[in-house]
């Protein structure tokens with residue numbers, strides 16, 4: 248028996264059509280994916296949503312309560328993420344309901360932004376009969392879109408959270424789809440279901456797992472965002488060639504939540520460790536502000552890829568100029584300040600982060616400021632990652648772990 252909230256009403260269909268129209272008009276939704284976006288309702292997959300408040304807390308929006316239904320449906324069919332789990336703790340929903348809101352350190356499950364899903368599914372180039380692996384089942388909505396496009400018996404989806412997998416499998420079944428669902432670390436792929444014609448990651452892995460390359464069919468495609476603390480939105484589309492996978496980055500940026508098993512200290516935690524050293528450090532005059540590097544999306548894309556572990560922090564003061572910081576988990580740090588006398592940098596720790604980060608900007612500028620779609624990535628069967636510009640034998644960099 249389908250719970251009331253999940254009924255596909257005229258109101259839900261109308262909002263879904265409006266969303267599909269908007270995604271079509273913006274160019275995100277290709278014509279061959281429109282039938283799936285029209286047919287698969289999103290709302291049964293996201294009955295309970297957390298809305299982020301400006302102060303960092305989260306307010307619950309309960310689609311299973313008749314009084315909230317219209318506001319909930321409006322949110323579900325906006326081009327926005329739907330946050331469905333915080334801190335990996337299903338119990339936070341009840342706490343949020345009774346207290347009215349809840350604090351949490353991190354979102355651990357969302358239904359991704361529809362325009363990003365649409366872009367990625369279009370780039371994935373899925374055809375009827377393709378065997379598809381999704382890394383990051385989450386709510387199951389994207390798996391349902393894949394089932395509609397290809398054949399449910401050809402879709403496999405993995406999530407590291409057993410509670411999410413069980414809920415997603417139930418909702419998928421209510422929607423009429425029975426893909427293979429598994430709770431495991433998707434970095435291992437799913438050898439029993441391989442080879443895959445398509446692998447799509449909706450969680451952000453720091454590197455393309457070797458298992459995905461090994462489990463790819465001839466001419467199979469991997470589409471994944473590489474997690475970098477600096478962001479950068481690198482979406483790699485790799486095609487199997489022999490024992491490697493190789494291809495360009497999409498011009499469309501896209502990011503997902505990092506896999507749950509990474510766990511480096513945050514930029515703020517590193518900052519707290521080094522703040523006293525920073526107060527004592529000498530300032531050097533330089534010609535390039537970190538804000539200029541980090542503020543340019545294409546320069547930032549390259550810096551994020553080539554500066555491993557580096558994250559940023561912006562500090563504002565009422566009576567002093569802003570500081571733009573970069574920090575790394577090993578305690579390395581640098582920040583620039585722009586004053587009347589120009590740009591000054593202070594830095595410390597084992598790595599020279601100012602030179603690392605601005606060095607990628609200078610390289611990018613010397614190469615003619617290329618767009619991200621001019622860059623590509625080759626992943627070897629041994630896990631080696633090489634970023635290249637233009638062609639496989641163009642200028643390249645080994646991607647640091």
Ligand SMILES: C[S@@+](CC[C@H](N)C(=O)[O-])C[C@H]1O[C@@H](n2cnc3c(N)ncnc32)[C@H](O)[C@@H]1O
Nearest residue numbers: 358383385386388389406407433449450506507
């Ligand atoms: C953005 S959500 C996925 C959205 C989903 N595709 C949907 O349609 O709702 C990311 C998911 O990745 C999962 N995840 C995180 N690390 C993982 C890992 N190592 N292996 C598999 N899943 C992982 C999280 O539990 C979370 O559900």
